Amino acid sequence: QVQLQESGRGLVKPSETLSLTCSVSGASMNNYYWSWIRRPAGKELEWIARINVNGNTNSNPSLRSRVTMSVDTSNNQFSLKLGSVTAADTAVYYCAREFHDSDGYLYVDYWGQGTLVIVSS
Amino acid sequence: DIQMTQSPSSLSASVGDRVTITCRASQGINNHLAWFQQKPGKAPKSLIYAASTLQTGVPSNFSGSGSGTEFTLTISSLQPEDFATYYCQQYIGYPVTFGGGTKIEIK
Numbered sequence: 001q002v003q004l005q006e007s008g009r010g011l012v013k014p015s016e017t018l019s020l021t022c023s024v025s026g027a028s029m030n031n032y033y034w035s036w037i038r039r040p041a042g043k044e045l046e047w048i049a050r051i052n053v054n055g056n057t058n059s060n061p062s063l064r065s066r067v068t069m070s071v072d073t074s075n076n077q078f079s080l081k082l083g084s085v086t087a088a089d090t091a092v093y094y095c096a097r098e099f100h101d102s103d104g105y106l107y108v109d110y111w112g113q114g115t116l117v118i119v120s121s
Numbered sequence: 122d123i124q125m126t127q128s129p130s131s132l133s134a135s136v137g138d139r140v141t142i143t144c145r146a147s148q149g150i151n152n153h154l155a156w157f158q159q160k161p162g163k164a165p166k167s168l169i170y171a172a173s174t175l176q177t178g179v180p181s182n183f184s185g186s187g188s189g190t191e192f193t194l195t196i197s198s199l200q201p202e203d204f205a206t207y208y209c210q211q212y213i214g215y216p217v218t219f220g221g222g223t224k225i226e227i228k
Binding site: 004044045046047058060061062094101102103105106107108109110111112113114 | 151153155157162163164165166167170171174176208210212213215216217218219220221222
C-alpha cells in the first residue's frame with residue numbers, strides 16, 4: 001500500500017526557509033510525479049509544485065520564485081524548500097503522488113496526512 | 122487560474138440517503154476532474170479521476186459524472202464511514218486548482 005509521510009520543522013521564523021521532506025513507501029518513485037499541496041487556515045487547497053525522478057519540475061506561478069524541489073530516489077524521498085516565508089505561508093502542507101490519466105494529464109492519487117507549519121517569530 | 126466552485130459547502134444527511142455534490146469550473150476542463158474524501162486528521166483519499174473513473178477499492182455507491190464545466194459526485198446510499206469532507210480538483214489547467222469542499226454531516 002502506498003504511503004506518504006511528511007516531516008520537517010513545524011515552526012519557521014518569518015523571512016527564513018521552510019523545509020519539508022516526504023518519505024514514500026509501498027511504491028517505486030519511477031513513473032510518477034511527486035507534489036506538494038497546502039491549505040492555509042480558512043482557505044482552499046493550493047497546489048505548490050511537483051517533481052519526477054529525472055528532476056523535472058513544475059511549480060505554481062504564484063510561488064515559483066520561492067520554491068525549490070529535490071528528489072532522493074535512493075531513500076525514496078522528495079523535498080520542498082520555500083524561501084522568504086511570511087505568515088501567509090502558515091498552512092497544513094501535504095505531499096502527494098500524481099499519475100497520468102489516459103490523456104496524459106496528472107491527477108493526485110495518493111496523499112500524505114499533512115503537517116502543520118506555522119510561520120511566526 | 123481556473124476557479125472551482127463546490128456546492129453546497131455543507132449538508133446534513135442520514136445513513137441511507139442519496140447525496141449529490143456539485144462542482145463547477147470557471148472554464149471548460151473536459152473530463153479532467155478528480156474527487157477526494159477527507160476525514161479529520163487523516164490523509165485525503167482519492168475517490169474518482171477523469172470525472173467518472175473510480176479509484177481501485179472505492180465502493181460502488183460512489184459515482185461521478187459530468188464534462189466541460191459542471192460535475193457531480195453522488196453517493197447512492199450514505200454509509201456511516203462516508204461522513205467527511207469532499208473536494209474536487211481540476212487538473213487540466215495550470216496550476217491545478219481545488220474546490221472549497223463540501224462537508225457531509227450526520228443529520
